[in-house]
Amino acid sequence: MELLSLEQLRLWIFTTAAAIEQNANALSDLDAAIGDGDHGANMSRGFTAVTKKLEAAPSTDVGAMFKTVGMTLISTVGGAAGPLYGGFFLELGKQTAGKQELDAATLSSILAAGLADIKRRGKAEVGDKTMVDALTPAVDAMQLAGNDITAATRAAATTARDAAEKTSPLLARKGRASYLGERSIGHQDPGATSSALLLEALAEVSAK
Amino acid sequence: MELLSLEQLRLWIFTTAAAIEQNANALSDLDAAIGDGDHGANMSRGFTAVTKKLEAAPSTDVGAMFKTVGMTLISTVGGAAGPLYGGFFLELGKQTAGKQELDAATLSSILAAGLADIKRRGKAEVGDKTMVDALTPAVDAMQLAGNDITAATRAAATTARDAAEKTSPLLARKGRASYLGERSIGHQDPGATSSALLLEALAEVSAK
Amino acid sequence: MKKLINSPENVVREELEGIQLAHGDRVRVSLDPFYIARKDAPSKGKVGLVSGGGSGHEPMHGGFVGLGMLDAACPGHVFTSPTPDQMFEASKAIHGGAGILHIVKNYTGDVMNFDLAADMLREEKIEVASVLTDDDVAVQDSLYTAGRRGVGLTVLMEKLLGAAAEKKMDLAKLKALGDSIRATGRSMGMALTPCTVPHAGKPSFELGENEMELGIGIHGEPGRKRVPMAPADQITEMLMEPILSDLPFKRGESIILFVNGMGGTPLIELYIIYRKAAQIAEKHGVKIARNLVGSYITSLEMAGTSITALRADDNLISLWDAPVNTPALRWGI
Amino acid sequence: MKKLINSPENVVREELEGIQLAHGDRVRVSLDPFYIARKDAPSKGKVGLVSGGGSGHEPMHGGFVGLGMLDAACPGHVFTSPTPDQMFEASKAIHGGAGILHIVKNYTGDVMNFDLAADMLREEKIEVASVLTDDDVAVQDSLYTAGRRGVGLTVLMEKLLGAAAEKKMDLAKLKALGDSIRATGRSMGMALTPCTVPHAGKPSFELGENEMELGIGIHGEPGRKRVPMAPADQITEMLMEPILSDLPFKRGESIILFVNGMGGTPLIELYIIYRKAAQIAEKHGVKIARNLVGSYITSLEMAGTSITALRADDNLISLWDAPVNTPALRWGI
């Protein structure tokens, strides 16, 4: 596939919402081990609200749609994930203002911009045991994968899932998990896991 | 045996203290089922204090000794049992002022007077599921038993133990247990049980 | 049993030492016998208010010693009524020459021990009267029981009589006021969990994950009945309806509404209970003139709640609003 | 999970409705978005103090809204920081023209959400500053962590800045005062039991009958380490020594000492902790100028305690003594 349409990108959000809903308890359990056990509830509250918003008022262009997603996440998720994922989608919105469709190059460049916003806000680097650990290699993989969106998003999704699993042995240096010190080792990071779900949903949509 | 000496009556108190100490948890468990679970702790706190007092200052006569026991129980036991057992021994003290020894008739008459004080204070009748249920038949049995103290006190002890066990099917009408209504049925009354220990100790001492 | 204690025997003494260290500006603690007295007592010509009861109900009673409330409180061992010598010494220590009023919760032990103390005080020519609280509607009152238990109303009683005593109301009038408060206040409580008496070392009863105890007292004892777990709104109805219908509280009347936590229940849940209780009062046309929400009469760490309603005329409301300065209840000063 | 709630989704809304019903004389509750504001706000020329955080810490923060403390509080879902729109609306609602000070506990989520709210307020030409609390000595501060957590000091911070703001101190001075309080207050906490977040439905961690968690935060998370159960006096040492040595508090200094309950711990135990904490302070030659004992910053029904010490000069002590009238903290009025 060469292009993702506004319709397909909306479908990406809906598919993500469904995946978050399905995995809400699993995400909260991961967070209970090294955080405060609310990541699943926070994310599903946010994406439920996003789904309502998008269904109520179909956006006219990709930028407007991503902006709605970002604003809604910021005002409903709370916690650390709210501003981070919210800012991520606001950034995607800025990059795609007025657009009706995206090609592979644009897609990977805007995801890179969104990731940059997360790193700016959260000051986390790769290895700090956060969502950055899943998003960074995934975005790299996508950029290398070339112009077929189906292949590129699949590469990103697979990389993200592996990278999320690889956060388990890490010592947390950011977020609540860092309060646990050594005790944070041996548990997979919930935010990295939800980021993997986000990219998996994108790959699914792009495969259709 | 015809007479109980001051020394033997002191021994009665020490023997009671030991029996209470041994059965403290059992008494508290009975109280937990239909009361507030403190009868054993209350009684052992009281009789520990009594033992200290009596060992510190050997009393000159039976009346003085019983008075010490009563005063000490009142100021250390608390709860319902404190005033009741305390008043019981104060009454025994009044009845035996100046005495150095007691015969069977006197012994049963003073126990009857002590019981009367408990009933005056607590307004409980036989069948209300209280210590009165154990003491009343025991005192009667003793009066019928005649002049041999060993036999009389043994009769009282046996009767008290049986009567205490018979409180189990009763519906409590006095004390905390009465708050439970129907739920008080099927549990043996802690106060009746401690009364039986008191008389068992008397029988033991009289058998020596 | 997991508790922040050193040993069951020392719980009360060490608590009292902590209270002396924390609140020595307002109270004076006696360790032999145990009692907590107002630092500025006795106050001449003022009736001395003395209460007491088993420990484990904190902040009641010790936390209510101070201006506008109690002159002294006598803590017994956990859930065990204190002894006459405590009440006698405490009463003597704070006697300002205008007599002593004992506020007694209706339990056989408390009543008999306070009676003995009153006898001892009278022998010293000190005038003594006593007021009972027996507000628990879960217990049927009858000639064949120990009567109803004194529970949440005791907190309101101590605040209101304390304010009246501060205004130098005499002993007879205070006793009469107390009796009228006793006659117009009702309470009921429930538990989600038992509690563990330190020297017992194990829970006072066992309760399943889907059960609760309805009609509990304040001594960790089981309630009148065990019922299936229910949502907060239904639980509030199970407490409010018996309370309102017992007196009964009538349409157009004003009340002081007190939603109490049993010790282990977080405040966030008490406000959820208060919300429904206020809605039920409104439905019955009963006006909430004043309210109190918090854990003031507890059963150690028990999770649960109790509700108390007291008929409140303007006089009672002004006594409620009067200044109070105690470790646990304070306003207007 | 046994709780006095109707459903996990409605816990915060129904709590807020209860607070409105109980304290409508002092506060105004907004349900969309969630916040609690002083009824008499905005007050002209006074800096508006706004705090907030996840729910489940009651009475913090909503119970501290009122004269001499906060102008508004924003409750998030249980243990989840609130969102920027709440802080934005609350701040606008109570803005008296002298700017807004946000009191923020140092958690990644709280900090980022308050930052977003501050940006939104600045776009409306409202002056905003913020003060952080990061007083938890259990967490090592370093470039490689999220820094220390804000815990018990937050309660003292809100009282003290509230008193200063009431005296019309300007935003810059308030911010400076807050930073100096931040620099001189230290805390540490421990837990005997976990707590259960309503929408999680199960305990936040498992703990054996002979274990406790040392160095916990206030979100039901496990502590820095799990250690064997110990007597209250030893537990108090495990908390006090790290606190005193961290700043360090020096011989001859005065402090405000705050012994806090985590929600499920009865008051009787807190006084046993306070007793030992005061003895330890004395041993170190540190004078306790003022104290606070009670459950003011909690983790739902968690059993445990935290201790906070704040260096206190005469100026801070007079701010502490200044009148405060909130649902949870009240004196002098």
Ligand SMILES: Nc1ncnc2c1ncn2[C@@H]1O[C@H](COP(=O)(O)OP(=O)(O)O)[C@@H](O)[C@H]1O
């Ligand atoms: N500074 C940060 N930078 C990037 N991601 C972070 C940072 N702090 C936390 N996160 C991510 O947020 C996740 C936790 O989100 P969530 O539980 O919703 O918020 P909170 O920790 O406030 O409860 C973590 O698993 C981590 O991946």
Ligand SMILES: Nc1ncnc2c1ncn2[C@@H]1O[C@H](COP(=O)(O)OP(=O)(O)O)[C@@H](O)[C@H]1O
């Ligand atoms: N009115 C009464 N008359 C006689 N005995 C009573 C009365 N009330 C209680 N008791 C006795 O006291 C016992 C309970 O004593 P205890 O547990 O020490 O006091 P409390 O009930 O105050 O905790 C009961 O088992 C009962 O035998």
Ligand SMILES: [Mg+2]
């Ligand atoms: Mg979390």
Ligand SMILES: [Mg+2]
């Ligand atoms: Mg008992």
Ligand SMILES: [Mg+2]
């Ligand atoms: Mg008792």
Ligand SMILES: [Mg+2]
């Ligand atoms: Mg959170």
